[in-house]
Amino acid sequence: MNPTNFIEEKWDYLIILDACRYDYFESMYADYIKGELSKRISAGSSTNQWRDANFQGKYDDIVYISGNPHLSENTSVYDYIAGEHFHKVYDVWRYNWSQGTVLPEDINKTAIQSLGKHPGKRFIIHYMQPHAPYLVLGDDAKGYAQCQGDAGRCLAGENDYKNAPEYKKKMLKWLLKLFTWNNILGNHPDWMLRKWLKLPARAPMEYVLQHYDNIALRNAYKENIRIVLQHVAELLKYLSGRIIITSDHGDLLGEGRCYSHPPKSVHRILLEVPWLVIDKKHKDVLQPDADNQPAERPDDAEMSQCEDADEQMKAKLRDLGYM
Numbered sequence: 667m668n669p670t671n672f673i674e675e676k677w678d679y680l681i682i683l684d685a686c687r688y689d690y691f692e693s694m695y696a697d698y699i700k701g702e703l704s705k706r707i708s709a710g711s712s713t714n715q716w717r718d719a720n721f722q723g724k725y726d727d728i729v730y731i732s733g734n735p736h737l738s739e740n741t742s743v744y745d746y747i748a749g750e751h752f753h754k755v756y757d758v759w760r761y762n763w764s765q766g767t768v769l770p771e772d773i774n775k776t777a778i779q780s781l782g783k784h785p786g787k788r789f790i791i792h793y794m795q796p797h798a799p800y801l802v803l804g805d806d807a808k809g810y811a812q813c814q815g816d817a818g819r820c821l822a823g824e825n826d827y828k829n830a831p832e833y834k835k836k837m838l839k840w841l842l843k844l845f846t847w848n849n850i851l852g853n854h855p856d857w858m859l860r861k862w863l864k865l866p867a868r869a870p871m872e873y874v875l876q877h878y879d880n881i882a883l884r885n886a887y888k889e890n891i892r893i894v895l896q897h898v899a900e901l902l903k904y905l906s907g908r909i910i911i912t913s914d915h916g917d918l919l920g921e922g923r924c925y926s927h928p929p930k931s932v933h934r935i936l937l938e939v940p941w942l943v944i945d946k947k948h949k950d951v952l953q954p955d956a957d958n959q960p961a962e963r964p965d966d967a968e969m970s971q972c973e974d975a976d977e978q979m980k981a982k983l984r985d986l987g988y989m
Contacts, residue, residue: 669709670941672720678907680790683894683940684713684734685797685927686913690891691940698895699902699911701944708915711936712929713737714744716914721751729784730755731777733768733794753787756780759794765801766870768794770897778904778954791901795894796917798870800886802893803878827866834863852923871926880920887919902944903952911942 672680683691688705695703709719713736730737730752737748739755748755762772770793777791795801838859845855852858857872859865867873874883898911916936918924927936 667705667707669719669937670706671709672912673723673725675910676908677910678788679905679909680788681898681901681909681911682790682792683796683891683898683911683913684792684794685915685917686891686940687916687935688913688938688940689935690796690888691913691942694888694891695895695911695940695942698899699942699944701909701911701942704941704943706912706939706941708913708937708939710929711915711927711931711933713914714746715929717746721748724751726753727786727788728752729780729787729789731758731773731780731789731791732756733758733773733792735759737792752790754784766799767797767801769801770795770894774897774901777901781904782954793894793898796887796890798874798887798890800870800874800883800890802889803874803886827868830865834865838863838865849923852925853918853928854925857925869926875925884919887917902946904954906946906948906951909944909946911940911944913939915939 692703695701708716710716713734717736730748732738732748732755736743736746737755738760739749739757740747756776758773758776759768762768762776764772773791773793777789781789838856841859842856845851845859854872857867857869857875860867860872861876867876871883874886878886902909915927916933916938917927918933918935921935924933931937
């Protein structure tokens with residue numbers, strides 16, 4: 667099966683559930699949404715790889731609602747500025763960063779209020795869930811502590827890592843040389859070694875593995891799917907036409923001691939994504955109300971107190987386990 671070119675498919679609304687596996691989605695979606703499900707192959711195992719493979723042109727007919735810092739209106743992220751490719755990009759991640767991620771209700775608010783502002787346009791609506799962090803585990807379990815200013819949130823322990831004993835950090839560096847080029851400890855030997863050395867975790871999924879186990883990780887992942895599907899079902903009340911619910915890539919949850927979604931992987935779990943088609947008539951659509959107001963962009967005075975946009979973006983990518 668060849669990779670799907672998302673831009674060449676027919677749709678009015680393309681809804682992206684970040685890091686959503688086909689197998690988990692297949693077992694859960696029918697409790698919330700009705701549609702025709704099939705399996706597709708993604709062109710990438712990470713968001714930026716998927717993004718670059720699908721959206722290299724200029725698409726003046728598309729509005730992008732972005733919960734993912736990999737797609738930013740004005741900031742270059744791995745040499746890609748989304749605002750140069752789409753009619754309009756809403757950086758929801760920049761102004762609605764909560765619990766170390768972008769909550770699905772904030773994606774809904776921005777999407778609903780943006781619909782009437784761009785008549786005749788298609789929409790890509792990109793939720794962060796089920797990507798880590800895992801909302802059901804609570805704030806402490808996700809491993810975040812509040813940063814200063816407007817830089818989002820940092821992993822708890824990220825700053826403490828600087829204060830860790832030097833001999834442990836040197837030991838980690840030495841051991842990584844032994845385990846990086848084999849699969850004895852899986853695809854994240856640094857995660858396993860930090861756990862053994864009692865060093866702080868540096869990624870949301872890693873934190874869960876340090877404090878729980880694979881079963882808890884998979885249950886938390888499933889709960890993220892459940893939460894985002896509930897919000898997608900609410901959003902669908904405002905949409906009509908041909909709607910596709912899919913994902914940019916999957917997520918490894920311990921299969922073969924492998925985790926997360928490394929770029930350029932050919933692992934089947936990472937490349938198989940859901941493709942749920944919904945054809946909906948306009949007569950069933952609700953109109954936005956005053957309670958669904960999107961967050962407004964800060965004015966210049968407020969922005970002058972924030973970190974540089976590049977630094978905000980980098981901090982939030984780090985929160986999600988990147989960079």
